[in-house]
Amino acid sequence: MKVLVTVKEVAQPEDDFEIAGNQIQEKFLEYDLNEWDDYAVEEAVQLKEENDEVDEVVGVTIGPERSEETIRMALAKGVDRAVRVWDDPMEGGENLDAHSKAEVLAAVVEEEDPDLVFTGVQADDSSLGATGVALADLLGWQWAAVVNQFDYDLDSEVANLHRELEGGVEEVTEVEAPAVFTIQTGINEPRYASLRGIRQAQSKEIAVKNLDDVGVDASAVESRVTLQEMYEPESESDTEYIEGGAAEQAAGVAEVLRDKGVAE
């Protein structure tokens, strides 16, 4: 049995950043493994550790060469090997259109033929929250979005899981495999990569492919959504900033609290 996990390298702007054109300038961006994918990786790796029948966990990413550093982190945490797909037509669109990402991921899933796929609920940077379900439906598979408890029965090939809804309510659901699960934070405790894991990751395979290699036509990944403008949002409140050093700021907050009558 094989498990596939999708991993995205996400960009995070530094505290002070500038927008040039319709992008945050590259020098203000830091890159990291998407938080939700960290939990998805852990869920996949644990499934393998707990079941002899699971032979392999394969990581898949759509991203430029830079993202290999991030993919190595997933390899260091127990993913066995990785596939990275990238091609010119994907530049720009990869943060805008879940369906075009799903086309590429589906091609890799079909080639790898796993039993289960884990994705994150959302990517920290673009937060489309849509790629996992788009992928499942494209494959004609089952799915469940926002899974925060997961139990898979290998014999019946049924997943018993909880989906985290709003307001502290969880839905208890059974889903038939093959299926895609979008994993929510808190479902497990993602491990830190051990030194040994980091060393081993250096020799694990990252297969690099372009659209031709995975058999996807450039027209299928053309984003139908285009970014026109990016700006810092206007404040919705008239925030009154308390200036000065820490002591003055604390005094200012204290005054507000006394004023509101909540503390003396």
Added chain:
Amino acid sequence: MTVLAVAEHRQGELRDVSLEAVTAGRQLADDTGGDLHVAVISGDVDAFAETLAADAVDTVHKVDYGDEFNHDVYTQAVEQLYESVGASKLLIPNTVNGLDYAPAVTGRLDIPLVTDVVDFDANGQLTATREMYGGKVETELDVEGSEFAVTIRPTEWEPAEAGGGADVVDADVEIDESQIGSTVTGFEAAATGDVDLSESEFIVSIGRGIDEEDNLDLIEDLADTLGADLGASRPLVDNEWLPKNRQVGQSGKVVTPDVYIAIGISGAVQHVAGMKGADTIIAINTDPSAPIFDIADIGVVGDLFDVVPELIEEFEG
């Protein structure tokens, strides 16, 4: 240019976002010069339809199948309705359940999808507004073609007035049972604990800025000194540093205290959903561009490890 908006309900209650979807749907229909149709699927569709039959709506379609949300039923029903009413725009709430079928149904209809939209303008081509980078920036997105779907962020549109003169009809929809591969077997409420933050009048809330579990003492000290209840953002609860009943936000508690102090919390939309109803919001954060400052009444740009000890001193001294 017919718009199809889909309502949402859970455990016998129509969710607030449904009437917000009516307002947004009307806006979209007006922009594009078309009718607004609303679908209500599963559960007590008769009662739900009565509420949804607002004057802003042309027709409400009832799909009387099953009790609770099931993504296979929703996907099939919405796909068929979209075709049968001749819709070219689809509007779905950006909720956990909305995101459990919107990507599937738009895939089948082969129409572009923009999620978590906070505003749009569809006079001519659709331009949708949505955030990126955890709310640090807003973007304007152009969508190709005249057919598309958006999922709308809850509480961004005013709810439409419930009830009215819209037609209510039974939808002509066939659900293929063999295509249902998931079964909802029940619901569970997250554990309750010693305090119920939804009752609190004063909350000191801590986020990932605290960095390490050991540092939490400092915030507990502050809450004690001020006589406030302790709340937290999700990562602290995910890490099991604090119990689930302390989590404020979309999947935790919705709180409405007189004063909410957000310390080391960035202000992600799912956190804000739980605390924006506070009377006075005070934010302490090192990052001047943190989205929490967009909704804060009082802002302190500073390091919590400098400001909090001083604040404790203010009240201990």
